[in-house]
Amino acid sequence: MRFRAKIVDLACLNHFSRVINTIAKLAKTCTLRLTDSKLYFILVDKVANGGVSMWCDLCQGNFFDEFQMEGVAAEHNEIYLELMPENLSRALKTAQSAKAVKIKLTNKHCPCLRVAVELPSLSSSSRIVTHDIPVGVIPRRLWNDFREPSVPDFDVSIYLPALKTMKSVVERMKNLSNSIVIEANLSGEMNLKIETDLVSVTTHFKDLGNPPWASEDGCQSSAQGRDLESMAEARIDIKKLQQLLAGQQVNPTKALCNIVSKRIVHFILLHEDVSLQYFIPALA
Numbered sequence: 001m002r003f004r005a006k007i008v009d010l011a012c013l014n015h016f017s018r019v020i021n022t023i024a025k026l027a028k029t030c031t032l033r034l035t036d037s038k039l040y041f042i043l044v045d046k047v048a049n050g051g052v053s054m055w056c057d058l059c060q061g062n063f064f065d066e067f068q069m070e071g072v073a074a075e076h077n078e079i080y081l082e083l084m085p086e087n088l089s090r091a092l093k094t095a096q097s098a099k100a101v102k103i104k105l106t107n108k109h110c111p112c113l114r115v116a117v118e119l120p121s122l123s124s125s126s127r128i129v130t131h132d133i134p135v136g137v138i139p140r141r142l143w144n145d146f147r148e149p150s151v152p153d154f155d156v157s158i159y160l161p162a163l164k165t166m167k168s169v170v171e172r173m174k175n176l177s178n179s180i181v182i183e184a185n186l187s188g189e190m191n192l193k194i195e196t197d198l199v200s201v202t203t204h205f206k207d208l209g210n211p212p213w214a215s216e217d218g219c220q221s222s223a224q225g226r227d228l229e230s231m232a233e234a235r236i237d238i239k240k241l242q243q244l245l246a247g248q249q250v251n252p253t254k255a256l257c258n259i260v261s262k263r264i265v266h267f268i269l270l271h272e273d274v275s276l277q278y279f280i281p282a283l284a
Contacts, residue, residue, distance in 0.1 A: 001079055001137075003034055003105040006066040013101055016063045017092040018249040019056070019274055024089040025247025026054055026278065031138060031146050034069050034079040037061070041085065042146050051281040052240055055148055062273035072140055079105070080138035080146060083113065091115040091131035099126065111135050149279060152266055154258035155232035157213060158184040160267075161205045163255055166192075167245035169203045174238050176201065179283055182241075182257070182265055183233035186210050186226060194238070211256055232259045234282040244278050252276075 007013045023030060023041045033040040043054035060067045071077035095101045095117040102116040112132040119127045138146075160166060169192055173180060177194035184190040188208045194201050244267060252269035259265055262282050269276040 001070060001072050001105070003069040003079055003103075004066070005060070005064045005068070005103045007063060007101045008065045008099070010098075012063045012065075013092075013095060013098065016058075017089070017095070018251075019058060020085060020089045020092055022247050022249045022276070023054070023056060024085040026052075026243060027085060029082060029084050030054070032081045032083055032135075033146060034081070035071075036067075036069060036077060044145060045149075045279065045281070053149055053279040055277040057275050059273045076140060076143075078143070080143055081105075081111070081113070082136035082138055083133060087131075087133045088113070088115070091117070091133060094119075094129050094131075105135075106132070111137050149277070152258060152260045152264055152279075154266065155226065155261045156184045156186055157211050157256060157258045158188065158190055159209045159211060160255040160257055161190070161208060163245055163248060163252075167242070170238065170242050170245055173201060173203075174242050178238060179235050180238040180241060181233055181235045182259060183231040184208075184257070184259055185231050186228045189231075191231070232261045234259055234262055234265050236265055236280045236282055240280045244280075248276075250274055250276055 007016060027043045031042040031044070033042060037060060039058045039060055041054070041056040043052065045051045045053035069079060071079055092101070092115070097120065098117045099120055100118045104114045104116070106112050106114045111134070113135050115131040115133065117129045119129060121127045170180065173192065173194045176199055177196050179194070181193040182190070183193065188206060188210055190205045190208055192203045248269065250269055250271050252271050254270040255268070257265055257267045264282060265280050267278040267280070
């Protein structure tokens with residue numbers, strides 16, 4: 001089992017750092033799955049994290065100048081590691097003007113991801129700052145626990161408004177309530193609502209557009225034949241939503257959400273080479 005990778009291009013390095021910073025804001029610990037073409041950051045829905053799940057995948061070829069990995073076996077050419085993304089985020093903070101960053105899986109005293117940051121120096125010799133990030137190796141028998149969540153059979157899918165706008169609305173609402181209702185329809189309308197004994201506040205968005213999901217995905221069925229004006233809604237933990245909006249540094253080119261009425265809200269943020277899915281369960 002081996003893994004080593006190198007980033008030289010500064011724009012790629014900064015983009016990779018932004019993705020890791022986003023993940024660090026969403027998960028205290030997560031699973032890093034390595035394959036020969038992709039990296040995945042996975043958070044499985046457990047009661048301990050409030051039932052939230054996350055699935056983020058990156059094409060390694062768009063970030064790394066060198067990338068070599070050998071999985072646990074020839075027929076299972078993958079590696080699954082448990083790590084605290086905050087540690088990786090901290091290590092990359094020292095790399096903002098680096099000449100190169102090397103990441104390698106080592107096992108001296110315990111399994112670690114070694115992040116070696118080559119910094120520019122005035123002399124001919126380079127300065128290298130090394131961070132050893134402890135990781136846990138997840139055994140093959142547990143891999144099935146970390147499969148990609150299926151796209152839920154949603155009632156409504158809708159493009160999100162500008163995330164900065166949404167973030168400022170949710171931050172103001174968070175001071176008034178612990179939960180928020182997201183509702184949307186197939187006419188491109190979405191409302192964010194809070195209701196307490198003292199106050200009821202609704203922010204309306206319109207003309208957002210609804211994504212044209214291909215029917216062969218099999219994820220259309222609830223939305224098909226649905227009244228275009230009819231709202232699908234879910235009440236979710238406002239802190240979980242605020243965490244997603246405040247932590248996001250991916251700057252997606254497309255952002256959308258799928259609502260399964262009273263069950264789950266599934267957010268998808270897409271950037272050319274990064275896809276981040278975030279699932280927030282509805283409150284009872």
